[in-house]
Amino acid sequence: MSENHDDGRRRFLGYAALVALAPLAANQAVAQTKALPKLPLDNAQAKSLGYVEKAATSKxxxxxxxxxxxxxxxxxxxxGQAYGPCQLFPKNSV
Structure with missing residues (x-):
């Protein structure tokens, strides 16, 4: 009789963990699919770092x-992505 009680408790804790983690997984999926705007070339930080869209054209x-x-x-x-997120410019893609 106590074995069934333990199995039920384990099952309950497993479901509780899934319910608790589901919103975190959903937020992560939404964040990955949300496209960031391209970094504007007139951005002051980008200018100071010498950022250009095509590296071969950098002077x-x-x-x-x-x-x-x-x-x-x-x-x-x-x-293979044309543009992507950068830690230097967290609100834009480079």
């Missing part, structure tokens, strides 16, 4: 061939 003194947003550790987009 910044510290630019080295092969550097671009997609291979930067601050870039959080997925491979």
């Amino acid at each position: 910044h003194a510290t630019f080295k061939p092969g550097r671009e947003c997609s291979n930067c550790m601050l870039y959080k987009g997925t491979a």
Whole structure:
């Protein structure tokens, strides 16, 4: 008789955990699908960092061939994406 009671408690705790975590998973899914606006080129921080949309056209003194947003550790987009989120510009995509 006590075995059934323990199984019921475990099942209840499992369901309670799912119910508690469901809103967090939903918020994460919505955040990932929400598209960020592109970073405007007249952004003061972008100008000071020498940001350009096409890395090959950069005239910044510290630019080295092969550097671009997609291979930067601050870039959080997925491979193959044209634009994605960046930790330097959290409200825009680069």
